[in-house]
Amino acid sequence: MSAVTVRVPAKVNLQLAVGPLREDGYHDLVNVFHAVSLFDEVTASEPADGDAGEAPLRVRVEGESAGEVPAGDDNLAVRAARALARWAGRSYRADLLIRKSIPVAGGMAGGSADAAAALVACNELWGLGLPLGDLMEIGADIGSDVPFALLGGTAVGTGRGERLTPLPTSGVFHWVFALAGGGLSTPRVYGECDRLREEAGGPVPRPTASDDLLAALRKGDPHALGRALTNDLQPAALELRPALAATLDAGRVAGALGALVSGSGPTCAFLAESAEHAAALAKSIEVADDCRSAVTASGPVPGASVAG
Ligand code: ATP
Numbered sequence: 001m002s003a004v005t006v007r008v009p010a011k012v013n014l015q016l017a018v019g020p021l022r023e024d025g026y027h028d029l030v031n032v033f034h035a036v037s038l039f040d041e042v043t044a045s046e047p048a049d050g051d052a053g054e055a056p057l058r059v060r061v062e063g064e065s066a067g068e069v070p071a072g073d074d075n076l077a078v079r080a081a082r083a084l085a086r087w088a089g090r091s092y093r094a095d096l097l098i099r100k101s102i103p104v105a106g107g108m109a110g111g112s113a114d115a116a117a118a119l120v121a122c123n124e125l126w127g128l129g130l131p132l133g134d135l136m137e138i139g140a141d142i143g144s145d146v147p148f149a150l151l152g153g154t155a156v157g158t159g160r161g162e163r164l165t166p167l168p169t170s171g172v173f174h175w176v177f178a179l180a181g182g183g184l185s186t187p188r189v190y191g192e193c194d195r196l197r198e199e200a201g202g203p204v205p206r207p208t209a210s211d212d213l214l215a216a217l218r219k220g221d222p223h224a225l226g227r228a229l230t231n232d233l234q235p236a237a238l239e240l241r242p243a244l245a246a247t248l249d250a251g252r253v254a255g256a257l258g259a260l261v262s263g264s265g266p267t268c269a270f271l272a273e274s275a276e277h278a279a280a281l282a283k284s285i286e287v288a289d290d291c292r293s294a295v296t297a298s299g300p301v302p303g304a305s306v307a308g
Contacts, residue, residue: 017207042117063100105183107263116149152303170220226257237265243290254284
């Protein structure tokens with residue numbers, strides 16, 4: 001095999017409960033991940049013979065926001081491929097091409113998605129045959145969202161978010177995502193969350209999964225799910241980017257069943273009743289000042305998989 005292309009979904013957090021700051025600088029989380037049909041593609045190919053002597057792993061990024069993604073050793077896809085080669089105990093070569101559609105620094109885990117896709121693509125290209133569990137272990141060292149991008153579907157993550165349990169769901173949920181210009185740094189949003197909590201005083205409760213949310217997912221009830229969506233990072237994201245409040249309001253006024261900031265933002269997610277409702281909602285949301293474009297998607301979808 002000389003080239004392998006893998007398609008990998010973005011995630012939205014249906015519940016993001018953030019516990020108190022730990023001694024090690026992380027937070028305990030309860031993170032309900034949901035994979036949606038907004039995909040990046042990563043192709044891993046064998047470098048041409050004439051390229052011998054070049055770096056063993058090279059990356060090229062295509063797509064609207066390609067300029068915002070590091071195109072060297074810092075790229076999360078390169079880091080993942082390097083970690084895989086190390087795990088296999090050999091030096092391997094690959095050229096990686098990333099076609100980005102997931103917003104960069106948008107709170108939809110696009111970088112982690114590319115890392116997951118690179119693991120699946122290089123596992124295949126190099127004929128390693130590692131099982132999903134091994135790829136998830138390697139991925140967890142790259143970033144806490146990488147194991148979910150491999151697994152897909154809907155799952156609850158605990159610890160730093162990396163200990164995953166798949167959740168039963170029924171049916172399909174329809175979404176609109178309002179993409180903003182530019183991104184928000186995840187560490188900055190967590191820092192702001194800590195600052196706001198310190199200012200407010202009082203204890204921060206231990207994070208627990210919402211029973212209402214889990215029941216809504218099991219039943220496939222979008223109205224109940226819309227009411228149960230929560231994100232503890234939302235106040236911090238709104239503090240850092242106040243214009244997002246108007247984007248969320250535009251969706252609520254237009255009849256979204258639920259509206260929230262996705263992860264650390266600035267992408268906002270809106271739940272719709274049907275595909276038609278999502279298309280209509282997208283038109284109303286797109287006019288908000290801080291919305292660059294609104295895209296529709298559905299979930300859950302499978303994790304990183306070789307494109308057929
Ligand atoms: P999360 O939701 O996991 O907090 P995010 O969606 O907010 O993450 P990403 O798009 O994953 O943010 O990117 C965060 C940063 O990681 C980017 O600003 C970029 O500098 C860096 N990065 C490294 N590799 C990649 C990649 N392949 N795609 C996107 N960003 C990457």
